[in-house]
Amino acid sequence: MATAAFALSSLRFRPLSAAGARPKAGSPKRPSRPKPNLKSRKVSGGPPSYRSSSGGGGEATTYTRLPPKGDFSLDPSVVPFSSATSGEIRLRESPVPALNSSKEKPSDRHRSRGYDKKAKGSFFVEVIEDEDELLTFEPDGKFSLDPSLGFHPRGSGEFRVQQDIEGSDDEFLEFESDEDEVIVGYGSTHPEVEASDLDLEFESDGELEGYLDGDNEFGNGEVKEKGVPAIMRCFDSAKIYVKAGNGGNGVVAFRREKFVPFGGPSGGDGGKGGDVYVEVDGAMNSLLPFRKNVHFRAGRGGHGQGRKQAGAKGEDVVVKVAPGTVIREAFKGGMQGEVLLELMHPGQRALLLPGGRGGRGNASFKSGTNKVPKIAENGEEGAEMWLDLELKLVADVGIVGAPNAGKSTLLSAISAAQPTIANYPFTTLLPNLGVVSLDFDATMVVADLPGLLEGAHRGFGLGHEFLRHAERCSVLVHVVDGSGLQPEYEFDAVRLELELFSPGLAEKPYIVVYNKMDLPEAYESWDSFKEHLQARGIQPFCSSAINRQGTHDIVVAAYELLREERKSKRESEEWTGPLNLNHVADTIQKQRSSSMNEFEIFYDSSSNTWHVDGAGLRRFVQMTNWQYSESLRRFQHVLDACGVNKSLIKRGIKEGDTVIISERAVSNAICSLENEDPAADTLTEPSDYLTDSDSWIMLPLVQEQEKGSKMLVITIENPLATAAGLAGNILSFLVVLAPMPTFYKIYKKKSTEEFGSVPYMVGLFSAMMWIYYGALTMDFLLLSINVGASLIETAYLILFLIYAPAKPRAFTLKLVSLFNVGAYGSVVLFTMLFLRGGQRTNIAGWICASFAFSCFVAPLSIIKQVIRTKSVEYMPISLSFFLTVSAIAWLSYGLLLGDLHVALPNVVGFLFGVAQIIIYLVYKNAKKDDTKTKLGNQAAEAMATAVTSGSDIELPEKLSTPQAEV
Ligand SMILES: Nc1nc2c(ncn2[C@@H]2O[C@H](COP(=O)(O)OP(=O)(O)OP(=O)(O)O)[C@@H](O)[C@H]2O)c(=O)[nH]1
Numbered sequence: 022m023a024t025a026a027f028a029l030s031s032l033r034f035r036p037l038s039a040a041g042a043r044p045k046a047g048s049p050k051r052p053s054r055p056k057p058n059l060k061s062r063k064v065s066g067g068p069p070s071y072r073s074s075s076g077g078g079g080e081a082t083t084y085t086r087l088p089p090k091g092d093f094s095l096d097p098s099v100v101p102f103s104s105a106t107s108g109e110i111r112l113r114e115s116p117v118p119a120l121n122s123s124k125e126k127p128s129d130r131h132r133s134r135g136y137d138k139k140a141k142g143s144f145f146v147e148v149i150e151d152e153d154e155l156l157t158f159e160p161d162g163k164f165s166l167d168p169s170l171g172f173h174p175r176g177s178g179e180f181r182v183q184q185d186i187e188g189s190d191d192e193f194l195e196f197e198s199d200e201d202e203v204i205v206g207y208g209s210t211h212p213e214v215e216a217s218d219l220d221l222e223f224e225s226d227g228e229l230e231g232y233l234d235g236d237n238e239f240g241n242g243e244v245k246e247k248g249v250p251a252i253m254r255c256f257d258s259a260k261i262y263v264k265a266g267n268g269g270n271g272v273v274a275f276r277r278e279k280f281v282p283f284g285g286p287s288g289g290d291g292g293k294g295g296d297v298y299v300e301v302d303g304a305m306n307s308l309l310p311f312r313k314n315v316h317f318r319a320g321r322g323g324h325g326q327g328r329k330q331a332g333a334k335g336e337d338v339v340v341k342v343a344p345g346t347v348i349r350e351a352f353k354g355g356m357q358g359e360v361l362l363e364l365m366h367p368g369q370r371a372l373l374l375p376g377g378r379g380g381r382g383n384a385s386f387k388s389g390t391n392k393v394p395k396i397a398e399n400g401e402e403g404a405e406m407w408l409d410l411e412l413k414l415v416a417d418v419g420i421v422g423a424p425n426a427g428k429s430t431l432l433s434a435i436s437a438a439q440p441t442i443a444n445y446p447f448t449t450l451l452p453n454l455g456v457v458s459l460d461f462d463a464t465m466v467v468a469d470l471p472g473l474l475e476g477a478h479r480g481f482g483l484g485h486e487f488l489r490h491a492e493r494c495s496v497l498v499h500v501v502d503g504s505g506l507q508p509e510y511e512f513d514a515v516r517l518e519l520e521l522f523s524p525g526l527a528e529k530p531y532i533v534v535y536n537k538m539d540l541p542e543a544y545e546s547w548d549s550f551k552e553h554l555q556a557r558g559i560q561p562f563c564s565s566a567i568n569r570q571g572t573h574d575i576v577v578a579a580y581e582l583l584r585e586e587r588k589s590k591r592e593s594e595e596w597t598g599p600l601n602l603n604h605v606a607d608t609i610q611k612q613r614s615s616s617m618n619e620f621e622i623f624y625d626s627s628s629n630t631w632h633v634d635g636a637g638l639r640r641f642v643q644m645t646n647w648q649y650s651e652s653l654r655r656f657q658h659v660l661d662a663c664g665v666n667k668s669l670i671k672r673g674i675k676e677g678d679t680v681i682i683s684e685r686a687v688s689n690a691i692c693s694l695e696n697e698d699p700a701a702d703t704l705t706e707p708s709d710y711l712t713d714s715d716s717w718i719m720l721p722l723v724q725e726q727e728k729g730s731k732m733l734v735i736t737i738e739n740p741l742a743t744a745a746g747l748a749g750n751i752l753s754f755l756v757v758l759a760p761m762p763t764f765y766k767i768y769k770k771k772s773t774e775e776f777g778s779v780p781y782m783v784g785l786f787s788a789m790m791w792i793y794y795g796a797l798t799m800d801f802l803l804l805s806i807n808v809g810a811s812l813i814e815t816a817y818l819i820l821f822l823i824y825a826p827a828k829p830r831a832f833t834l835k836l837v838s839l840f841n842v843g844a845y846g847s848v849v850l851f852t853m854l855f856l857r858g859g860q861r862t863n864i865a866g867w868i869c870a871s872f873a874f875s876c877f878v879a880p881l882s883i884i885k886q887v888i889r890t891k892s893v894e895y896m897p898i899s900l901s902f903f904l905t906v907s908a909i910a911w912l913s914y915g916l917l918l919g920d921l922h923v924a925l926p927n928v929v930g931f932l933f934g935v936a937q938i939i940i941y942l943v944y945k946n947a948k949k950d951d952t953k954t955k956l957g958n959q960a961a962e963a964m965a966t967a968v969t970s971g972s973d974i975e976l977p978e979k980l981s982t983p984q985a986e987v
């Protein structure tokens with residue numbers, strides 16, 4: 022060792038551009054990395070000592086970034102340290118004597134490792150990592166050489182490491198640290214790269230050529246963690262995927278039992294998906310287990326079953342992490358995700374992702390209007406996430422310092438910990454923890470952190486890997502190697518690194534320990550060191566850790582600082598409220614319960630596509646099971662109810678445009694706006710709705726109602742119904758015109774005589790009601806006849822009002838305002854305000870129907886009259902006939918369209934009409950009753966209000982058939 026060849030990294034590596042200043046991001050125009058001509062051979066000699074003893078102090082191994090021991094070995098006698106020359110603060114050089122010349126003959130060992138004299142430089146270390154990255158020294162990497170270190174190249178101070186390729190018979194090692202990591206190295210089986218394995222050739226231009234990790238931090242200041250073996254990266258950081266379980270699907274089932282043939286819907290709900298928890302496991306001290314186990318998926322909920330059996334809840338998954346783990350959302354778009362959780366204490370448990378809700382089975386969809394629902398929901402999808410885990414040690418006191426300062430030795434002296442101690446830098450790769458007890462109740466956890474190098478804040482040395490651990494410590498113990506060349510400078514350099522990494526780190530309370538006092542050189546410079554620090558107000562401690570001298574004072578001082586720190590922390594923490602560990606799950610739940618009314622609409626004019634997106638809608642689409650035909654109707658209804666249709670129409674959607682509801686469900690919720698519904702009623706198979714790629718076509722958005730499948734243009738779809746409706750129109754219109762002669766008479770006589778106005782008032786009311794219903798159902802044929810009828814009835818009423826005497830006129834006005842204005846207005850208002858969609862149509866329909874019923878029942882008095890008088894003299898048989906025929910027309914129209922509101926009252930109308938005709942035929946030839954019981958107006962009027970589906974008419978007695986006889 023003492024004769025070790027020239028040390029590579031005693032040359033201060035830093036970008037040329039930053040020469041003379043602190044290393045800064047340079048302008049690393051890195052040439053393309055040449056592929057080193059490596060002939061990889063596996064050595065049967067077995068793996069080297071590469072251990073992952075987390076907590077117990079890892080062992081050094083061969084890897085590129087870290088300068089070998091020789092880095093720090095310069096013989097002060099040969100290379101007088103002169104920081105003044107360099108103007109830089111440097112980390113110390115170890116007292117181990119080093120050779121300063123490239124002329125140094127390689128030792129036998131060198132040769133046995135393939136040192137090739139002819140090829141003047143041989144240095145090979147490469148780490149092949151997970152990402153298959155080959156880390157080599159870049160041939161053209163230029164690095165400055167600090168002249169202060171005794172290198173005096175002939176040229177500009179640049180140098181080049183020549184790589185030996187062909188001539189190399191080097192012993193070649195390949196060993197695997199883990200499953201997917203291969204570390205390949207040339208040289209010693211000792212984990213450490215011997216300085217002697219390196220040789221440098223200085224060329225006239227003074228450039229050092231070498232293969233160095235091309236993307237490394239020297240060049241561009243960019244920090245990359247790839248130069249570090251995976252075990253070190255995985256020790257305290259991990260990336261994992263978590264997914265909560267999907268909810269189970271609901272099911273459609275009906276109860277069929279021996280004595281219960283139609284037992285109703287009995288499909289059970291799906292079970293809830295499993296949750297994802299994160300729990301702190303006190304027994305864990307690293308994140309290494311996540312190396313092999315990256316995916317965590319909770320179980321999905323069981324599907325619902327018949328007999329209303331709900332599915333089982335999915336199995337939860339618990340991700341166990343070490344105390345001190347910080348959980349963030351994974352990097353997204355180059356941005357570090359926000360911190361979700363900081364889990365410090367063993368036993369802490371957080372619900373991270375809640376499982377998806379189970380889909381409802383058809384039993385849950387049963388309602389008053391739908392007693393046999395054939396619809397069930399899918400289970401809700403569980404949330405998923407990529408997470409970055411980072412472990413920050415939870416130690417009270419962190420021991421920091423340059424490599425080889427004696428930090429591990431100090432920890433072993435003050436605690437029962439047994440970290441690896443050796444006389445080379447970076448012995449400690451993974452932090453070691455030890456518990457120091459001053460007293461029974463006065464204990465503290467002390468962490469021995471890996472050595473810090475200049476540039477550590479940019480990732481040099483072990484840099485980032487461990488500086489962040491120091492962040493968690495309340496107090497720092499800064500160990501300075503007293504045997505170093507310039508302990509003060511070493512001290513300053515480390516302080517500066519801490520500060521550069523994070524100002525908060527430098528503000529932490531710390532004590533300075535001047536170590537290795539047993540060595541004469543340390544002893545000698547103690548006084549100057551002490552004075553130097555005292556001048557700055559720092560009181561350093563001195564110790565000989567190896568002899569356990571002076572360590573007690575250090576412990577006491579550190580504990581004192583810790584106590585103060587804890588006290589102030591407790592005070593400041595009092596202000597912070599209790600932590601809600603489940604806030605991530607809460608946020609997700611909140612998103613889930615977001616209303617479907619909140620959505621955004623984007624229009625893509627190039628493809629005439631409307632995108633409707635909102636959290637609530639997305640969830641709804643995802644949970645809709647398109648297999649069931651009723652889902653379509655429900656979907657329609659929801660779009661209508663939450664205002665999507667309205668907004669789209671308002672934004673100017675056109676026929677033929679495509680609407681995509683919820684991006685995520687593009688494949689199953691594409692609707693295209695069609696003005697004509699291609700008979701949704703006839704589409705019952707899901708395949709009818711779904712075209713290629715499961716996309717939907719034909720969702721008629723303009724329709725509002727459930728019975729919306731009938732559109733204005735229904736005629737095209739159902740010719741028979743249209744024919745019936747047209748016949749009904751004509752017949753009803755004739756019937757409405759029937760009172761014409763009466764009014765002609767009134768007009769002639771300028772007197773209403775004994776006629777009453779009630780039939781016309783009732784007729785108008787009825788027509789208006791049907792207009793309302795026709796408008797709701799977009800039934801053109803209903804609208805046409807009733808608009809016509811109401812106009813004529815109004816005309817009748819106006820005539821009546823003109824010629825009626827004062828009393829009947831006032832009575833008529835009263836009636837009109839009571840019924841046609843008051844009652845009608847309230848029906849319309851009520852249904853508009855309190856009812857929606859299908860319900861509104863339904864109620865309006867039944868009001869119309871029941872009104873029509875009562876009108877049909879009215880002519881009973883005429884029948885009674887005929888039977889009583891055994892005379893058909895006053896029976897308006899032609900009117901009865903027309904009424905019957907038009908009832909038949911409207912009955913068939915209603916049946917053909919499946920509109921019971923229209924059909925049912927006409928059944929009654931038809932039956933009474935037939936009854937009247939039969940009675941007429943029976944009594945036609947009976948003897949005339951001479952008593953001539955005059956049919957009162959009431960009877961005739963009642964008769965006249967018989968309402969066909971669309972129109973009602975009335976006819977005063979004398980205008981009908983018997984007229985001739987009068
Ligand atoms: N003489 C003397 N040697 C010491 C003392 N403390 C540590 N050493 C030696 O210094 C060398 C480095 O000690 P470590 O404890 O491994 O140093 P470290 O700071 O942990 O080094 P890294 O982990 O590599 O950063 C070992 O050979 C120790 O025996 C001391 O008080 N006196």
Ligand SMILES: [Mg+2]
Nearest residue numbers: 428429448449
């Ligand atoms: Mg150590």
